[in-house]
Amino acid sequence: MPAIRYELIKTCKQSGARLGRIHTPHGSFETPVFMPVGTQATVKGMSPDELKEIDAHIILSNTYHLFLRPGSELVRDAGGLHGFMNWDRSILTDSGGFQVFSLSDLRDITEEGVTFRSHIDGSKKFMSPEISIKTQNDLGADIIMAFDECAPYPCDFDYARKSMEMTTRWAKRCKQAHARPEDQALFGIVQGSVYPELRKESAKQITDLDFPGYAVGGLSVGEPGEVMKEMLEITVPLLPADKPRYLMGVGSPDYLIEGVIRGIDMFDCVLPTRIGRNGTVFTSSGRIIVRDAKYARDFSPMDPECDCYACRNFTRAYIRHLFKTGEILGLRLATWHNLRFLINLMSDIRQAIREDRLLDFRKEFFTRFGYPL
Numbered sequence: 001m002p003a004i005r006y007e008l009i010k011t012c013k014q015s016g017a018r019l020g021r022i023h024t025p026h027g028s029f030e031t032p033v034f035m036p037v038g039t040q041a042t043v044k045g046m047s048p049d050e051l052k053e054i055d056a057h058i059i060l061s062n063t064y065h066l067f068l069r070p071g072s073e074l075v076r077d078a079g080g081l082h083g084f085m086n087w088d089r090s091i092l093t094d095s096g097g098f099q100v101f102s103l104s105d106l107r108d109i110t111e112e113g114v115t116f117r118s119h120i121d122g123s124k125k126f127m128s129p130e131i132s133i134k135t136q137n138d139l140g141a142d143i144i145m146a147f148d149e150c151a152p153y154p155c156d157f158d159y160a161r162k163s164m165e166m167t168t169r170w171a172k173r174c175k176q177a178h179a180r181p182e183d184q185a186l187f188g189i190v191q192g193s194v195y196p197e198l199r200k201e202s203a204k205q206i207t208d209l210d211f212p213g214y215a216v217g218g219l220s221v222g223e224p225g226e227v228m229k230e231m232l233e234i235t236v237p238l239l240p241a242d243k244p245r246y247l248m249g250v251g252s253p254d255y256l257i258e259g260v261i262r263g264i265d266m267f268d269c270v271l272p273t274r275i276g277r278n279g280t281v282f283t284s285s286g287r288i289i290v291r292d293a294k295y296a297r298d299f300s301p302m303d304p305e306c307d308c309y310a311c312r313n314f315t316r317a318y319i320r321h322l323f324k325t326g327e328i329l330g331l332r333l334a335t336w337h338n339l340r341f342l343i344n345l346m347s348d349i350r351q352a353i354r355e356d357r358l359l360d361f362r363k364e365f366f367t368r369f370g371y372p373l
């Protein structure tokens, strides 16, 4: 049986957005879905039980970081990521391509793979499509990603074309190297930077390789929002409707909604956990910087409309105090709330799709949150 099964439940009559369900060997979950990011086999500050409490059903972890430390063989011997971190729901691992380019001081990219310096101890390392897939097979995630090159933004057409064509050749090598297709679904990644004809060409080349799911890569890398939307409108219709579509690195509330409207089913982003640790939290009427002095005597919850543990039990004044004193609980409560906020947003989006009113929901949410319509 294939490692994952995508069930298309309904298409929104108003927007074309999809309501679906993905079944993996570690459970199933409704889509569209936001996936919390846990770089080093942990969603920073959250235990598995707390992730279940906020209704997370799939989390991300990272090949690049775990390849460097503690090494994928150790994680494999610990029972894979599920055993090592004691998470019995679904996991997706990114292939490490993006992180190599964004985290390490790169030495060089060749057809064979990428040589780089570890951001931990500066030692020389090498990652190839085969090594990325072997690492992800060891880690045992339910969904694994092809080793790709995310072209920098901006880059010229020629660079983008060469990079996209190498990503296609690397995708073939990933497919050949994958040892466990029956229980780990390998997703292909579409590239092509911000060039419509390259996006179309990449979508054709990658879907011709027939993967169980597809990611739109190379976006959310500094391009204008309008360009991201245009690339989605070009790319997503070329992806098969009976398989999941994953937009990598997108997680602000506005672009989650815009992505769903354009046919995306899965999202990930470090935003909610990263800004949470810096004391910025989402509320239904926009972001607030809870560590700001103006909340010193604000005895209301971070978001009065939120059902999460942090909002039911603590005030902005208290959480501000925790941040001002560097208390770990402050980071945890802000993270807890931001993740729950996005998980609730995805639930509201799914309900709007069920009721064929996602465009109306977008207008209501944008107005309340303070986004320009």
Ligand SMILES: Nc1nc2c(CCNCC3CCCCC3)c3[nH]c(NCCc4ccccc4)nc3cc2c(=O)[nH]1
Pocket: 037, 038, 039, 060, 061, 062, 094, 095, 096, 097, 098, 145, 148, 149, 150, 151, 189, 216, 217, 218, 219, 220, 221, 248, 249, 250, 268, 269, 270, 271, 274
């Ligand atoms: N393979 C691959 N990954 C990409 C990623 C990483 C997705 N998150 C993985 C996750 C695994 C666990 C550890 C963390 C990362 C992207 N992230 C972004 N933008 C983020 C833009 C952003 C937004 C807010 C804050 C920082 C950065 N664009 C991306 C494009 C690609 C891509 O083409 N190929």
Ligand SMILES: [Zn+2]
Pocket: 302, 303, 306, 307, 308, 309, 310, 311, 312, 336, 337, 338, 340, 341
């Ligand atoms: Zn909350």
